[in-house]
Amino acid sequence: MAIVFKAPNALCDVPMHYCPGCTHGIAHRLVAEAIDELGIEGKTIGISPVGCAYNNYLYFNCDMIQAAHGRAPAVATGVKRSLPENIVFTYQGDGDLAAIGTAEIVHAAARSENITVIFINNTIYGMTSGQMAPTTLLGQVTTTTPYGRDAKYSGFPIRVCEMLSTLEGPAYIERVSLHDIKNIKKAKAAVKKAFKVQMAGKGFSLVEILSTCPTNWGLNPVEAMKRVENEMIPHYPLGVFVGADLEV
Amino acid sequence: MGQKLLMKGNEVIAEAAIRAGCRHYFGYPITPQTELMHYMAKKLPKIGGVFIQAESEVAAINMVYGAASTGKRVLTSSSSPGISLKQEGISYIAGAQLPAVIVNIMRGGPGLGGIQPSQSDYFQATKGGGHGDYHMVVLAPASIQELYELTVEAFNISDRYRIMTMILGDGILGQMMEVVNFRDEEKIENYDKPWATNGHGNKREHNMITSIHLDPAVLEQWNIGLQNKYKLIREKEQRYELYNCEDAEIILVAYGTVSRVCKGVIKEAAEQGIKLGLIRPITLFPFPVEAFEKVIDIPKAFLTVEMSSGQMLEDVMLTINGRKPVYFTGRMGGMIPTVNNIMTKVMEIKEKHR
DSSP: OOOOOOOOOTSSSSSSOOOTTTHHHHHHHHHHHHHHHHHOOGGEEEEEEESSSGGGTTTHHHEEEEEEOOOOOOOOOOHHHHHHTTTEEEEEEHHHIIIHHHHHHHHHHTTTSSSEEEEOSSSSOOTTSSOOTOOOOOTTSSSSSTTOOOOHOOOOOOOHHHHHHHOOOOOOEEEOOSSHHHHHHHHHHHHHHHHHHHHTOOOOOEEEEEEEOHHHOOOHHHHHHIIIIIIHHSSSOEEEEOTTTOOO | EEEEEEEEEEHHHHHHHTTTTEEEEOOOOOOOOOOHHHHHHGGGGTTOOOEOSSHHHHHHHHHHHHHHHHOOEEEEOOOOOHHHHHHHHHHHHHHHHHOOOEEEEBBBSSOOOSSOOOOTHHHHHHHHHSSSSSOOOEEEEOOOHHHHHHHHHHHHHHOOOOOOOEEEEEHHHHOOOOEEESSSSSOOOOOOTTOSSSSOTTTTOOOOOOOOSSSHHHOOOOOHHHHHHHHHHHOOOOEEEESTTTTSEEEEEEOOOHHHHHHHHHHHHHHHOOOEEEEEEEEEEEEOHHHHHHHSSOOSSEEEEEEESHHHHHHHHHHHHTOOOOOEOOOOOOOOOHHHHHHHHHHHHHTOOO
């Protein structure tokens, strides 16, 4: 009997720890499918973040390094500069990348490090139980903005793609979403393109993936998907910010 | 045979690292160690190496973490305030058991302090510095020649034990020039690194470099492994110089630059008929307790001399453990103890133990 659908080779066959309705699982699958389709598992090195995805070194079947909070782009720089022929990616959440790791992501992008960054934006800290992230929307209730995020008190959410797009370093930056099948397919294409950009030696690539956190949002999985569409996308518009015409 | 050159300390460390097979350097400018990175910026790109001026010390140490994970010999350097910033990465490197070499050319603190030489980072270097139960190997050269030899050795030690090794110098060692005799060939120890994350090539299981173990029973075992390694290092790697200790009335204890001032003191005292000796620790971790055991019965007292408020003093006291009186003298903030400063203390001790 022909196999028409199977788990990607680049994912290990182990149970994941993510909450029901969390889109980390989908994002992992997309990364793994891209690695499979490009045939690069044997030469890929991934960098795990601090946050909910801290132990995805157990999930991806390529060599993996667990990094300190926010430092994944610096660790990836050390790896890529040591092994320029290998493929190097980081997988980071919004607290990791856009708060504590702001310097590292900006400068990796400015240097146009030839790495791929998978950036999960779910507007909240998941692992530490629902604190405000740099990407938390105005009015959003979190454990550290219990009355809703007030710009006068806690500042404004950061649009990472737009910010990094002001630099000359990045080769490819796109924001995608996982809230429905159509968008998941687009996200897959973006992740694959980001790896291809690196394989072609074009420089820094980043895919921001709008994701869910039903547990800390206090929503069920279906409501959470709707929140991505109705509340997040208006603030974080989807699309290609750098490298729309880049053929790889 | 070899090559005899007049060179600055900071540059000698860089040259020694290159000779030891290091082709990856990540750093951030800070006085008084910056010539080291200038040297690397000039040399490494010409020999197929990598030099990156990072956006911060925090980024630099994490680049070291990445490069070390691939199994490459890698170096970073800084001075006191910058080393504080690197502590996070050092703790992770200790936790993940990665080999790498770090240089601290100490300056006076705390805070931004000054840029003159100091030894006030002894605690930070030898007791951990970052969070968690860990140590680095800490080497304390006292001459430009030793900066060279110990830097080469640091890479071998790091690979031998999967540990970070620190070269702990001070602003004088970094800035001064002396003659250095380079060997024609270095003794580079080559170790297999089957743990390295360099792409499994579909030929082995995937490797993982990590310092997190959420199961406390697993983390305890991991820590026991680290402690066993430190025990082995304490047994195998103690280095020191015993100078003039036979029949010394007082034995001075000093490392690095201060040990050289102490040798001046010993000479001066001899002219006055006073017999002084010196224990010069070359490894600060592991602390050379062997040296003390060899001479413990000889002097009436020990005198620790540092460019600090008395940090190594605590290890000296732990080692001597009440068996002999231990005294201290030192200067802080970038001031260097003079022969006169130390002689004054010697005379005071001599008076007390007539």
